Amino acid sequence: MGMTITEKILAAHSGRDSVRPGEIVNAKLDLIVAHDVTTPPAVAMLKKLGINKVFDPSKILVTPDHFVPNKDIKSAELAKQLREWRIEQGIERYYEIGNHGICHAIAPEQGHVLPGMTIVCGDSHTTTMGALGTFSTGVGSTDLAAALATGELWFKVPESMLFELKGSLPRGVYSKDIILYIISKIGVDGARYQAMEYRGDGLESLSMEARFTITNMAIEAGGKSGIIPVDGIAEDYVKARSSEAYTCYYSDDDAVYTQRMTIDLDQLEPIVALPSLPSNGRFIGEIERVKMDQVYIGSCTNGRIEDLRIAAQIIKGHKVAEGTRAIVVPATTEIWKTAMREGLLEIFADAGCVVSTATCGACLGGFMGVLGAEETCLSTTNRNFVGRMGHPKAKVYLASPATAAATAITGTITDPREFLQ
Amino acid sequence: MPELPDRLTGYAHVYPREHINTDEIIPARYLNVHEESELAKYAMEDIDADFVRRVLPGDFIIAGENFGCGSSREHAVWALRGAGVKVVIAKSYARIFFRNAINNGFLAIECPEALEVIATGDQVELDLRAGLLRNLGNGREATFVPLSDFARELIEDGGLLPHIQKKAQA
Structure with missing residues (x-):
């Protein structure tokens, strides 16, 4: 029995040859993204426990994004805590106001996201980065704290759903319409606990920008992650931003999916x-x-x-x-x-x-x-x-x-x- | 952290709706703080503005499917716990909320029939070992799958971080 791309990434990061949905694995993390709302509580938890060092500052990316430039005094305190913490920890990948951006957009844009990575962030829209063939999922502040301290996290290996995109979008219809259509069909819990995997010739006409919109909203169907295997469009995007080596994973032909859904892009309309x-x-x-x-x-x-x-x-x-x-x-x-x-x-x-x-x-x-x-x-x-x-x-x-x-x-x-x- | 008791009793606040999301449990306008006592003042505000005035320490929340969907904000768990909620019993959970609850040593019980046997104001007994929910007013019962060993261990250790520390010291 074959494995999905998600199973392969989780197996490779937990020292296993193979994993099956439902198994609990302890996976090593390649990238942890931190922002101004959920990181300060994680840092406070670590301090309380006397854990004063992150596992590896070079694997952490920090950008304030939610309430910046500071919207009020309390948010100013959060952004300040984030700033001081990253200096104390020696985290170099930091985007201060004037260079900053919404974390899920800036991380791939600035070349920090490479295919095959495992990524977490204290934010549900972390699923976005799965468009570059990564396992990327949102966590709460406690998980974030554990990830920052140890560089790993436990995951239940998710089952996968397969969405096959066929054809190309008509004029006036965009990738947002694709994902809103899918969510309207399966519901806000239709992919609960599952990885939403995309493939098909329909991807050929979708830029990386368009694909990020699709994986971004995996959480809106209850998904654990959204993922698109790497193709030429993704490779071009990554190579324009990073010279680091990476590994591409692909689902086996006999990988198991809980559900398969075909979306005929030519038939879609604005939603x-x-x-x-x-x-x-x-x-x-x-x-x-x-x-x-x-x-x-x-x-x-x-x-x-x-x-x-x-x-x-x-x-x-x-x-x-x-x-x-x-x-x-x-x-x-x-x-x-x-x-x-x-x-x-x-x-x-x-x-x-x-x-x-x-x-x-x-x-x-x-x-x-x-x-x-x-x-x-x-x-x-x-x-x-x-x-x-x-x-x-x-x-x-x-x-x-x-x-x-x-x-x-x-x-x-x-x-x-x-x-x- | 003391061991989990086998039985808990509390009064129910019933929200017979699916997809109660973390924006409703603690609206983002309050996310500029993360102190539990502060967040507690606004728990459930956008679904039930009167909740914090009625809730008493040890009370239960009973709800429908996909409880806690949406944003990953752990502030949702903190707000409920800070307001005095002892346990949430829902038909099912969104995965990040469930994980956040367990990671905090907070009880989140998945019970498909809870809404059929409990109404707001009922006194409820939860038998954690037997997986049984009992309405103490009329004796009606519903079953649930007891916590997994992994979840119980996390909760008894006081949450994920103390659990990791304990393992590192062992």
Whole structure:
């Protein structure tokens, strides 16, 4: 019986020839990513236990992202604790304000993510980095503390689901629509405890930026990880950023999957997930053109340069509708600079959008666009739970950057294909 | 950390809904702190704003499927524990919440039929060894799979970090 890519990576990192789903393994970690919200409590736990050294500073990457530039005094204290800790520990891979970015976006962008790695971070969207053929999963602060202290962590080897992407996306339809479609079919617990593996010729037309959006939302189906085996597109992305050696793993032909699902990309249309679950996805033609008070383009899901290019292409020469606010948040400083050089920031500003520096910001109701009671927001982020972006009576709709841009122009939920003739 | 008792009793707060997520358990607007006593003031705020005024030390939360889905914030476990919640009994759990609970030595019990035999305000007895949940008001019962040896060991050691330390010293 063969193994999946996920089983192979976990076996290789726990000194085993093979592993089976359900087994508990102790796996060595190649990369630990740390941010300003979940790391300070982990550091406090270690100090309390008298553990004063991390296992290996060279395997840790630190970037403040959730509430920076500091949104209030308490967040300032968190960012300060993070900064002081990384100096004390001699962690060199640190991205201070002005070079920073949302951790799941900056880690691959800056060449820290290599195929075959095991990666954890105290954040559920760590699944993002699985798009480069890694086992990458989110943990809480206690697991993070254990990982920082020992360089390893116990995992139950997950079962895997296989998603075969066929064909290519029609105009106006993007990778966000693929993942919202999948979650609408399997539900927010459809992949609970499982690895979501993707393959198929449909990947050939998806850039790394597009793929990160898909693996990013594995957690929104309850998945432990999302993973895409490395191909030429992934190799090009990695080699442009790192000269380090790596190992690519591939699933065996007779690997076992709990479920196989084929998605015909040619048949997809823009999708909007209605409040208040990411699984409430509907084809845009099936829903009402609800008025939006706010449009938000950003986050670790859809704040990459390709997302901004798509949004700018649609919004160029238009104005944000009266009665609607539009907020654009590049996911990293590098993306912000690229958008500036390409003139995208000017397009957004001319249209009447606010452009922020990189932050998780309002995606989780932090700052830079928090919603009031009864307000509506169409957002390119990953969750539309009650209270996620602010007031518990606010309503959040999830969609692609293209749908967000079209909606910003009209002020009501709008099919981006109306602007892509 | 004392050994886990075989039996626990407490009063139930029932949320008969699936997918209660960590944004509802502790909204991100409170994540600029991580002190348990501070987080406790806002536990369950976006699903039940009155919860913290009613909850008493030792109470139980009973809920539906996929409890604790969404964000990995361990603050959700801390907020509940800080508010006095002794144990969560859900139909099923999102994996990160379950892991965070066990890692903190906090009881998270998976009991598929709990919602059918317990209502808010009922006094409930949990028999951890037998895997039995009993409504002390009307005697109705539901079974659950007792904690795995691994989870019990972690909980009895006081959580993952003390467990790792104990193993390193052994």
